[in-house]
Amino acid sequence: MSQKMxxxxxxLESLKREGVDVVFGLPGGVLLPLYDAIYQSxxxxxxxxxxxxxxxxxxxxxxxxxxxxxxxxxxxxGATNLVTGIANAYMDSVPMVAxxxxxxxWLIGKDAFQEADITGxxxxxxxxxYLLRSAKDITRVFREAFFIARTGRPGPVLIDxxxxxxxxxxxxxxxxxxxxxxxxxxxxxxxxxxxxxxALMESERPVIYVGGGVKYARAESELFDxxxxxxxxxxxxxxxVGCFPEDHPLSLGMLGMHGTKxxxxxxxxxxxxxxIGARFDDRVTGKIASFAPRAKIVHIDVxxxxxxxxxxxxxxxxxxxxxxxxxxxxxxxxxxxxDWNEKTDGWKKDYPLRYIPDMNIIKPQYVIEKxxxxxxDAIITTEVGQNQMWAxxxxxxxxxxxxxxxxxxxxxxxxxxxAIGAKIGRQECDxxxxxxxGSFLMNSQELAxxxxxxxxxxxxxxxxxxxxxxxxxxxxxxxKRYSATILGRTSPDFVxxxxxxxxxxxxxxxxxxxxxxxxxxxxxxxxxxxDFIVSPAEKVSPMVPAGxxxxxxxxxxxxxxxxxxxxxxxxxxxxxxxxxxxxx
Amino acid sequence: MKHTIAVIVxxxxxxxxRIAGLFSRRSFNIDxxxxxxxxxxxYSRMTITVNGDxxxxxxxxxxxxxxxxxxxxxxxxxxxxxxxxLAVIKxxxxxxxxxxxxxxxxIFRAKIIDVSHRSMIIEVTGDEEKIDAIVQLLRQFGIKEIxxxxxxxxxxxxxxxxx
Numbered sequence: 001m002s003q004k005m006x007x008x009x010x011x012l013e014s015l016k017r018e019g020v021d022v023v024f025g026l027p028g029g030v031l032l033p034l035y036d037a038i039y040q041s042x043x044x045x046x047x048x049x050x051x052x053x054x055x056x057x058x059x060x061x062x063x064x065x066x067x068x069x070x071x072x073x074x075x076x077x078g079a080t081n082l083v084t085g086i087a088n089a090y091m092d093s094v095p096m097v098a099x100x101x102x103x104x105x106w107l108i109g110k111d112a113f114q115e116a117d118i119t120g121x122x123x124x125x126x127x128x129x130y131l132l133r134s135a136k137d138i139t140r141v142f143r144e145a146f147f148i149a150r151t152g153r154p155g156p157v158l159i160d161x162x163x164x165x166x167x168x169x170x171x172x173x174x175x176x177x178x179x180x181x182x183x184x185x186x187x188x189x190x191x192x193x194x195x196x197x198x199a200l201m202e203s204e205r206p207v208i209y210v211g212g213g214v215k216y217a218r219a220e221s222e223l224f225d226x227x228x229x230x231x232x233x234x235x236x237x238x239x240x241v242g243c244f245p246e247d248h249p250l251s252l253g254m255l256g257m258h259g260t261k262x263x264x265x266x267x268x269x270x271x272x273x274x275x276i277g278a279r280f281d282d283r284v285t286g287k288i289a290s291f292a293p294r295a296k297i298v299h300i301d302v303x304x305x306x307x308x309x310x311x312x313x314x315x316x317x318x319x320x321x322x323x324x325x326x327x328x329x330x331x332x333x334x335x336x337x338x339d340w341n342e343k344t345d346g347w348k349k350d351y352p353l354r355y356i357p358d359m360n361i362i363k364p365q366y367v368i369e370k371x372x373x374x375x376x377d378a379i380i381t382t383e384v385g386q387n388q389m390w391a392x393x394x395x396x397x398x399x400x401x402x403x404x405x406x407x408x409x410x411x412x413x414x415x416x417x418x419a420i421g422a423k424i425g426r427q428e429c430d431x432x433x434x435x436x437x438g439s440f441l442m443n444s445q446e447l448a449x450x451x452x453x454x455x456x457x458x459x460x461x462x463x464x465x466x467x468x469x470x471x472x473x474x475x476x477x478x479x480k481r482y483s484a485t486i487l488g489r490t491s492p493d494f495v496x497x498x499x500x501x502x503x504x505x506x507x508x509x510x511x512x513x514x515x516x517x518x519x520x521x522x523x524x525x526x527x528x529x530x531d532f533i534v535s536p537a538e539k540v541s542p543m544v545p546a547g548x549x550x551x552x553x554x555x556x557x558x559x560x561x562x563x564x565x566x567x568x569x570x571x572x573x574x575x576x577x578x579x580x581x582x583x584x
Numbered sequence: 585m586k587h588t589i590a591v592i593v594x595x596x597x598x599x600x601x602r603i604a605g606l607f608s609r610r611s612f613n614i615d616x617x618x619x620x621x622x623x624x625x626x627y628s629r630m631t632i633t634v635n636g637d638x639x640x641x642x643x644x645x646x647x648x649x650x651x652x653x654x655x656x657x658x659x660x661x662x663x664x665x666x667x668x669x670l671a672v673i674k675x676x677x678x679x680x681x682x683x684x685x686x687x688x689x690x691i692f693r694a695k696i697i698d699v700s701h702r703s704m705i706i707e708v709t710g711d712e713e714k715i716d717a718i719v720q721l722l723r724q725f726g727i728k729e730i731x732x733x734x735x736x737x738x739x740x741x742x743x744x745x746x747x
Contacts (some may be wrong), residue, residue: 119598122603123601123602123605124606124609128652181652181653304646304649305643305646305647305650308639309643542623
C-alpha cells in the first residue's frame with residue numbers, strides 16, 4: 001500500500017513511525033518545505049531561540065525518557081549551532097537524531113548561501129551521519145538512523161537533508177534495516193561471565209564501579225541485586241549517578257576528582273574492580289599508572305573499543321549491562337558482610353562530604369540540600385562547574401533518569417535547555433536546573449521557549465559572582481591570580497531577567513530565605529528563576545588535583561577567609577546595586 | 585612495530601574520509617593505505633599499514649570496526665601473507681647508463697615501460713624491501729620522479745577475507 005508524497009512528508013511519516021511525538025527546532029530558508037509539512041503534522045514542534053538549545057533539549061528529553069531525542073536546524077549557521085549539542089550527546093552516549101537542512105543538491109560544493117559541510121564537520125562527533133541525495137532514500141536512512149542511535153552504545157546520528165530532496169515526490173515504503181557493517185553486541189559471552197563471577201567470589205575487597213552504561217541499559221535493579229547479594233560497595237561516575245540509591249549503606253557515592261574520599265580510598269585499596277558501562281575517564285582514574293594498583297579489573301561494556309582503551313582489563317565482558325548482570329547474578333553466590341564492608345563503612349563515617357554551614361551567608365551546598373529536602377523526586381539537571389559538582393554531591397540521587405548532566409564534554413549552558421527537554425518528556429516530574437551565574441547566561445534565551453510553550457521548569461542559580469570552578473583552580477594552582485573569572489557586578493539581575501521574559505524571578509540573600517524561595521518556586525506552575533546569592537569563595541571539596549593519584553585526595557579549606565574578604569571587596573559595589581545593601 | 589590490516593568497506597562516497605578522520609582524531613599513524621574495488625562492486629578493500637604497539641593496533645581494529653560503513657577488519661600476519669607494492673620510477677638514462685640500468689631492471693624482474701633520449705620509466709612490483717632496494721640502486725643515475733602505490737596484502741592458503 002505505497003503512497004505518493006513529498007520528501008518532507010516522508011520525513012514526518014518516518015518520524016511518526018519511529019514513535020517521535022516531539023521535535024525541537026528552528027526553521028530557515030531550506031527548511032521551508034519541511035516546516036510546511038510539520039505545520040500539517042500532529043508531531044509537536046518546540047520552537048527554540050538558538051539551535052544549541054534544540055540540541056540540548058533533545059538530549060535532555062532523551063536522557064529523561066530513554067527515547068531518541070530529535071532536533072532540527074537549518075543549513076549553514078543553523079547546523080553549525082547544533083555542533084556543541086551533538087558533541088555533548090556523543091561524549092555522553094545519548095540517543096539523538098539531528099536533522100539539518102542543506103542547500104539544493106546541485107548547489108552542494110558551490111559555496112551556496114548558508115551552505116556548510118555539516119556531515120564533514122560532525123564526522124568525529126556523531127555515531128554516524130548521512131547526506132541524503134535522493135528522496136527515495138529518506139525512509140531507509142531515517143529508519144537506519146534511529147536504529148543506530150538507540151542500539152548498542154547509543155549516540156547521535158545526523159541526517160543532512162537538501163532542500164530539493166524534501167520537495168521531490170516519492171512512493172512511501174518502510175524498508176527493514178539491513179546494515180551489514182553494524183552488529184552491536186548484546187549478549188555477553190558465557191565463558192567471560194563465569195570468569196567474572198569466579199573473580200568476584202574470590203575477591204576480598206571488591207568495588208563495583210558504575211557508569212552511564214547501566215542507565216542506558218536500564219540495569220539498575222540487576223545492579224542493586226548483585227551488590228546486595230555479594231555485599232559489594234558501589235561507586236558511580238557522574239554519568240552513573242543515581243544508578244544505585246545513594247542512601248543505601250553499600251553506596252560510596254561518586255568517585256574521581258570531586259568524588260567522595262571513601263569512594264577513592266576504596267578504589268585504591270580494592271583487589272577487584274567490577275566496572276560496568278564506564279570508561280575509565282581521566283577525571284575518574286586520576287593518575288592512571290597508580291590507579292587501583294592491587295585490583296584485578298573486570299570490565300562489562302557494550303562497546304568493545306572501551307575495553308583496555310585507558311587501563312589494562314583482566315576480564316573483559318562485552319555486552320549489554322543488563323544482560324551481563326543477569327548472567328552474573330545467576331553465577332555468584334551470596335556473600336555476607338566482611339571486614340572490607342567494615343572498612344568502607346569506617347571511611348564513610350570518618351570522611352563524609354561536608355561543608356561549614358553559616359548563619360549569614362548562603363552556602364551553595366545548603367541550597368542543594370534544601371532542594372533535595374523539598375523536592376526529593378525532582379529531575380535535577382545541571383550546568384557545568386561548581387554547581388554541577390555540588391548538585392552531584394549534596395542531592396541524594398536514586399534514579400539515573402533524574403540526574404541529567406553534561407559529563408564528557410562539560411558543556412556550560414547545557415542544564416537549562418536540557419531541563420526544558422526533560423520536562424517535556426516527563427511532565428509529571430518537577431524539573432530543576434542547578435545553575436551558576438556564568439553558565440546560565442550561555443543559553444538563557446531559552447527562557448522565551450519555556451515561557452511561550454508553558455514549560456514550568458525551575459532554575460536555581462547559585463550566584464557566586466564568578467566562574468567558580470576555574471576561580472577555584474586559580475586560587476589553588478595559580479597563586480590567586482583571578483584571570484577573567486570574576487563576574488562580580490556584570491551579571492544581569494536574574495529576577496528582572498526572568499520577569500523580562502514573562503517568567504517568575506525570586507531571590508534569596510540570606511540562609512533563612514532559601515527554603516521559602518524554593519517552596520514558592522515549586523508552588524507555581526510557571527518557569528521560575530531562583531537567584532541564590534551564595535558565598536563567592538566556596539570551593540568544591542574534596543578534590544584530587546589533576547594528575548594525582550586518587551588516594552591523594554585533598555580536603556580543601558572550603559572557604560579561605562582571606563579570599564572571602566578579597567572577593568567580597570571586589571563584589572561589594574556590584575552587589576550593592578543588586579541587593580540594595582552594603583556588602584553581604 | 586608495523587602491522588598490516590585489511591579492511592572491507594562499503595563502496596560509498598565519504599568512507600575514505602571517515603577512515604582517515606578516525607586515524608587522525610585518535611592519533612594513530614598510517615604508514616600506507618591503498619584502496620580498490622573488490623569482486624563485488626558494493627565493497628572496496630583497503631590495505632592499511634599501521635605503526636604502533638599491540639595496544640594501539642587493538643584500538644585501531646576496534647575503532648575501525650565501530651564505523652557503520654566498515655564491514656570487516658582483519659589483521660594480516662606478515663609471515664602468513666603475501667605483500668606487494670608497485671612503483672613506477674623515472675630515472676635519468678642516456679647512452680652510457682642505459683644498459684647498466686637495464687641489467688638492474690632484469691635482476692629485479694622489473695619492466696621498462698617508457699624510454700626517451702634522456703630518461704626511462706621503470707615499473708617494479710614486490711614487497712617493500714625489494715622496492716626500496718631497487719630505488720637505492722637507481723639513485724646513482726638520478727631519480728627524476730617516483731610514484732609508489734602503498735601495500736596490498738593477502739593471506740596465503742585457503743583463508744579468505746571477504747564481506
